[in-house]
Amino acid sequence: MSQQQSYSEYFYFTITKDSEQDVQQIIEQYHFDRMCGYEASNKGQISDDGTHQFQQMCIRFDVNDCQDDAQQLFNWFTRLKHNTSILQISPDFNCTLHLVTHDVNTQGAGFHLNIDLLRELSELNTGFHLHGYLDQDDGHDYPDAKPIEIAKESRQYSEYAAFFITARLPAHDLQQLFPELNFEVYFDQGCNILRPNAVIRPRINHRNSSINLSSRLNRETVKLNEHIADVLEQLKPYKDTLQKLFFNTQYSIGVNATGHVENPHH
Numbered sequence: 001m002s003q004q005q006s007y008s009e010y011f012y013f014t015i016t017k018d019s020e021q022d023v024q025q026i027i028e029q030y031h032f033d034r035m036c037g038y039e040a041s042n043k044g045q046i047s048d049d050g051t052h053q054f055q056q057m058c059i060r061f062d063v064n065d066c067q068d069d070a071q072q073l074f075n076w077f078t079r080l081k082h083n084t085s086i087l088q089i090s091p092d093f094n095c096t097l098h099l100v101t102h103d104v105n106t107q108g109a110g111f112h113l114n115i116d117l118l119r120e121l122s123e124l125n126t127g128f129h130l131h132g133y134l135d136q137d138d139g140h141d142y143p144d145a146k147p148i149e150i151a152k153e154s155r156q157y158s159e160y161a162a163f164f165i166t167a168r169l170p171a172h173d174l175q176q177l178f179p180e181l182n183f184e185v186y187f188d189q190g191c192n193i194l195r196p197n198a199v200i201r202p203r204i205n206h207r208n209s210s211i212n213l214s215s216r217l218n219r220e221t222v223k224l225n226e227h228i229a230d231v232l233e234q235l236k237p238y239k240d241t242l243q244k245l246f247f248n249t250q251y252s253i254g255v256n257a258t259g260h261v262e263n264p265h266h
Contacts, residue, residue: 009101011063011073013080013126014143016056016094019043023057034083037062060143063097070112077120086124095126098143102133159259161227162214163235165245166252171209177245178238183211212256224259231255 015032023040027033032040038061041047041054063076080086089095099112113128121128164186165174171188187210213234215227235242245251 009099012098012100012143013061013063014094014096014098015059015089016096016143017092018056019092021057023059026057027059030085030089032059032061032084032086035061035080058143070114070117073112074116074120077124081124091125095124096129097121097126098129098131100131100133157260158219159222159224159227160215160217160219161224161231161255161257162212163231163255164210164212164253166208166210167250168207169209169250171211174209174211177241178213178235180237181213181234183213186210186212224257228255228257 015026017026020043023042027040032038038059040059041057043054043057045054046052047054061080063073086095117128120126165177166187167174168189171185175183175185187208189209190207213231215222215230216234217227217230219227242253245253
């Protein structure tokens, strides 16, 4: 939410109808093009920025420079009546004067419904809507329109699993425990095989070897549980070896699994 600003207000005037009729025909029929500062949209039309779709045919007039002097609002209505055929418009159309206010204000601020304005609205068969907001973003750029749900591109997550074994033995000796499997060597007695130039901090007495057996499945498309199942399937012939290693404190074995969990609140 944006920071609060000083109190402000503005008017706009709309003519709407739930109709498939071309709005340009209506503008020409009632000479609304003689007025400055209007926007017209057909029912079902998408806004220029692609964010909203109009639910009705809509013509919006910006009623400018009326917030400081009520007489200016009446002058605008006078121009509307004299320059257009608004007084002859079909009762099928909905005419509405909108007043939008921003930020906190005094009790009487934004109150324009005096007897003169009520007479003006009655003559034009026009409704009055008051909209009040603390935030500066009031959402009135597109009256009688609904926001378009923009599908967010789903983020791709890699999920995978790998069995690891670590011990103070040469990596070759660890591989010999599982002679038929394709292990990847990560450390060989403290030497980082994947990053041979990596620096091992001297305060750590690191002389271990570590090898990994990864899932053979595609990381981008296969779910985590399938990766784990594939790793266990590869290890199944070595069940007895794993049981012995499990009770031998010289070895550290386990399965590293990486996945993601959808936020249940989204």
